[in-house]
Amino acid sequence: MIWIDTIIQGVLLGGLYALFAAGLSLVFGIMRLVNLAHGDLIIFAAYLILLLVSLLGLSPFLAAIIAAPIMFGVGWALQRHVLNRVLGPDILPPLLVTFGLSVVLQNALLEGFSADSQRLPTGEIATASVQLGGLNLGVLPLLTFASAILVIVGLNQLFYRTELGRAFRATSDDAVTAGLMGIRPERIFATATAIAMLVVTLAALYLGMRANFDPNIGPARLIYAFEAVIIGGLGSLWGTLVGGVIIGVAQTLGAAINPEWQILAGHLAFLIVLLIKPRGLFPRAVD
Amino acid sequence: MSLLETHALTASYGDFQALFGVDIRLEEGEAVAIIGANGAGKSTLMRSISGVLINETDQVQFDGQPIGHLTADEIMARGVAMVPEGRRLFPSLSVEENLLIGTYGRKVAGHWSLETVYDLFPILQERRNHPGTALSGGQQQMVAIGRALMSNPRVLLCDEISLGLAPVVIKDIYAAVPRIQDAGASLIVVEQDIGQAMKVSDRVYCMMEGRVTLEGAADTLSREAIHDAYFGGATI
Numbered sequence: 309m310i311w312i313d314t315i316i317q318g319v320l321l322g323g324l325y326a327l328f329a330a331g332l333s334l335v336f337g338i339m340r341l342v343n344l345a346h347g348d349l350i351i352f353a354a355y356l357i358l359l360l361v362s363l364l365g366l367s368p369f370l371a372a373i374i375a376a377p378i379m380f381g382v383g384w385a386l387q388r389h390v391l392n393r394v395l396g397p398d399i400l401p402p403l404l405v406t407f408g409l410s411v412v413l414q415n416a417l418l419e420g421f422s423a424d425s426q427r428l429p430t431g432e433i434a435t436a437s438v439q440l441g442g443l444n445l446g447v448l449p450l451l452t453f454a455s456a457i458l459v460i461v462g463l464n465q466l467f468y469r470t471e472l473g474r475a476f477r478a479t480s481d482d483a484v485t486a487g488l489m490g491i492r493p494e495r496i497f498a499t500a501t502a503i504a505m506l507v508v509t510l511a512a513l514y515l516g517m518r519a520n521f522d523p524n525i526g527p528a529r530l531i532y533a534f535e536a537v538i539i540g541g542l543g544s545l546w547g548t549l550v551g552g553v554i555i556g557v558a559q560t561l562g563a564a565i566n567p568e569w570q571i572l573a574g575h576l577a578f579l580i581v582l583l584i585k586p587r588g589l590f591p592r593a594v595d
Numbered sequence: 596m597s598l599l600e601t602h603a604l605t606a607s608y609g610d611f612q613a614l615f616g617v618d619i620r621l622e623e624g625e626a627v628a629i630i631g632a633n634g635a636g637k638s639t640l641m642r643s644i645s646g647v648l649i650n651e652t653d654q655v656q657f658d659g660q661p662i663g664h665l666t667a668d669e670i671m672a673r674g675v676a677m678v679p680e681g682r683r684l685f686p687s688l689s690v691e692e693n694l695l696i697g698t699y700g701r702k703v704a705g706h707w708s709l710e711t712v713y714d715l716f717p718i719l720q721e722r723r724n725h726p727g728t729a730l731s732g733g734q735q736q737m738v739a740i741g742r743a744l745m746s747n748p749r750v751l752l753c754d755e756i757s758l759g760l761a762p763v764v765i766k767d768i769y770a771a772v773p774r775i776q777d778a779g780a781s782l783i784v785v786e787q788d789i790g791q792a793m794k795v796s797d798r799v800y801c802m803m804e805g806r807v808t809l810e811g812a813a814d815t816l817s818r819e820a821i822h823d824a825y826f827g828g829a830t831i
Binding site for chain 2: 471474475477478480481482484485486487488489490491492
């Protein structure tokens with residue numbers, strides 16, 4: 309029973325990692341841009357929520373609803389005015405720029421909020437749990453996992469059922485020909501990053517309610533997100549969820565054997581998947 | 596005033612100049628063919644008109660407005676659609692999605708819709724859920740033409756639509772040209788196949804080394820004149 313419990317906790321933790329990763333996956337899938345500042349943007353959003361909570365006395369959920377459009381705007385402006393300028397056949401400039409952005413964000417947050425570790429106030433929900441067939445499941449982990457599924461379903465609907473989604477895929481295939489369809493690739497890219505920042509806000513909400521955060525933990529979140537995206541296969545959203553779950557389960561199993569093995573077990577799972585399927589579990593047919 | 600005109604149009608790829616002052620015009624309802632050997636500048640001309648290459652403002656005029664400085668999406672929105680060389684279907688999109696994406700930047704009611712495109716090329720309806728790139732070359736070309744028609748363009752630019760296709764398939768595809776014209780679009784057709792080009796067009800321009808070397812009504816040009824303009828110099 310304890311092993312089943314451990315695995316289920318791992319699956320639920322995987323939901324959080326999938327939320328970290330979904331935005332990264334979306335942006336990579338559309339514009340082949342690896343955003344090294346993704347983790348720091350999650351932490352930035354967490355501080356934004358914290359600021360709204362402490363200034364306006366709101367619940368974190370309400371604060372996240374206000375933070376979401378702000379982050380949408382941040383993502384749009386960031387892509388339009390910074391990242392679009394460095395996108396091109398050479399993948400190095402965007403890597404350098406997002407790496408620089410990561411350093412800038414960390415230091416700006418350090419300057420603004422100090423190095424103290426913070427947490428979003430959660431009230432009763434942090435300890436609430438539900439009984440399910442002899443297992444106690446935390447409400448917050450369940451909510452996180454449900455949100456991850458909703459995000460993936462939502463993004464998939466957007467991708468495969470809407471005109472904007474068609475434009476995303478077409479631009480990803482061939483930006484020049486997309487222009488001949490009346491699509492302006494820079495706008496499509498800006499919209500994609502803006503949507504990714506909505507997911508980032510949600511990830512920040514659950515991260516901030518479940519764990520402490522400080523200005524320097526962004527890169528570690530980025531690693532988990534990266535691993536989830538790569539395990540799943542670059543650009544596949546459901547693959548990203550599976551990737552998050554694999555890391556989550558590996559981590560909780562590792563921790564159950566020996567608490568020191570938690571992080572290591574996650575990375576080992578990632579390495580094993582890479583060895584067996586270097587392109588990930590669900591690679592896109594066209595790459 | 597012509598529907599579409601270029602004035603002393605120049606274009607370069609870096610240091611390499613590909614067009615040297617090209618003047619062509621397209622009247623409303625007309626089909627014009629542009630012929631010439633490989634490297635004559637035909638495709639560069641199409642890319643300049645469609646905005647893939649940006650030019651000086653006044654070098655291209657559409658409907659009396661200068662459009663040379665506009666980007667591809669802006670020009671498409673005004674009603675100039677292009678069937679690009681090599682078809683360039685989107686591999687991630689199904690046949691039907693490839694057609695639908697053609698209306699992204701311009702939603703104008705007119706003759707062309709999914710229904711009428713499927714009527715023009717019935718095979719596409721059968722294959723509508725296949726990935727665009729899983730089709731034969733000829734069928735892919737039909738998708739590329741249909742995709743451009745979906746926005747009900749006023750001008751359709753067709754770049755080498757017969758390239759790499761079997762003669763019987765080329766015949767099928769060119770059979771669509773009069774129907775496209777009847778539905779109200781004017782066409783510029785870039786072709787290496789002179790016979791095919793002469794058959795569907797009202798007027799012909801022949802290009803060589805980035806310049807127009809011959810212009811005339813399709814039914815008045817002699818074989819010799821075309822030969823000279825196509826290959827340069829006198830016939831041997």
